[in-house]
Amino acid sequence: KQEVTQIPAALSVPEGENLVLNCSFTDSAIYNLQWFRQDPGKGLTSLLLIQSSQREQTSGRLNASLDKSSGRSTLYIAASQPGDSATYLCAVQNSGGYQKVTFGIGTKLQVIP
Amino acid sequence: ETGVTQTPRHLVMGMTNKKSLKCEQHLGHNAMYWYKQSAKKPLELMFVYNFKEQTENNSVPSRFSPECPNSSHLFLHLHTLQPEDSALYLCASSRARGETQYFGPGTRLLVL
Numbered sequence: 001k002q003e004v005t006q007i008p009a010a011l012s013v014p015e016g017e018n019l020v021l022n023c024s025f026t027d028s029a030i031y032n033l034q035w036f037r038q039d040p041g042k043g044l045t046s047l048l049l050i051q052s053s054q055r056e057q058t059s060g061r062l063n064a065s066l067d068k069s070s071g072r073s074t075l076y077i078a079a080s081q082p083g084d085s086a087t088y089l090c091a092v093q094n095s096g097g098y099q100k101v102t103f104g105i106g107t108k109l110q111v112i113p
Numbered sequence: 114e115t116g117v118t119q120t121p122r123h124l125v126m127g128m129t130n131k132k133s134l135k136c137e138q139h140l141g142h143n144a145m146y147w148y149k150q151s152a153k154k155p156l157e158l159m160f161v162y163n164f165k166e167q168t169e170n171n172s173v174p175s176r177f178s179p180e181c182p183n184s185s186h187l188f189l190h191l192h193t194l195q196p197e198d199s200a201l202y203l204c205a206s207s208r209a210r211g212e213t214q215y216f217g218p219g220t221r222l223l224v225l
Contacts, residue, residue: 004155031211043117043203043216044156089156093211100169101146103156
């Protein structure tokens with residue numbers, strides 16, 4: 001059974017700092033890994049999707065890496081801004097027939113002006 | 114806006130009520146999903162539809178009944194729910210299974 005863990009559970013940083021969010025998963029037989037952000041009371045917004053054959057994806061100030069063999073992904077946010085404050089979720093889709101999606105519980109990020 | 118809408122946004126219901134949640138996507142996608150998000154728990158995938166056919170049911174109790182009449186619409190029919198079913202119910206769609214999922218804003222459900 002796939003399990004996804006995100007560390008830290010919460011993070012508070014001053015504006016302008018670079019930061020790293022971590023995601024680990026127990027079953028390396030994955031199809032893809034996706035990072036989302038969720039604002040309070042809102043749905044999820046997709047940030048980056050990494051296919052199992054890829055090592056990383058970049059979008060603006062965000063960079064996500066994937067090390068399938070060690071069961072880890074990181075989300076790097078450069079030059080953080082108060083608007084980055086949200087909960088960041090990692091989701092892993094298994095390969096194989098069912099392609100079940102498993103989410104982590106998220107990292108709550110607060111960027112202080 | 115993500116192109117995925119959900120109604121109602123908030124719902125309060127008693128344990129004997131019957132209600133339905135609606136999801137609509139305007140993105141031309143072929144896969145649609147229902148998720149449950151409870152406080153301090155990870156999102157749980159409930160149902161998956163691909164080209165209107167249900168391809169996944171993750172051991173969801175029968176008091177939750179999904180319906181997908183076409184690729185653009187997805188319903189979740191609720192009947193005799195329990196207080197522990199109170200949660201945020203999220204709908205998502207993707208062009209195909211395994212591709213980026215786009216989420217709606219969710220329906221906040223409270224069961225009394």
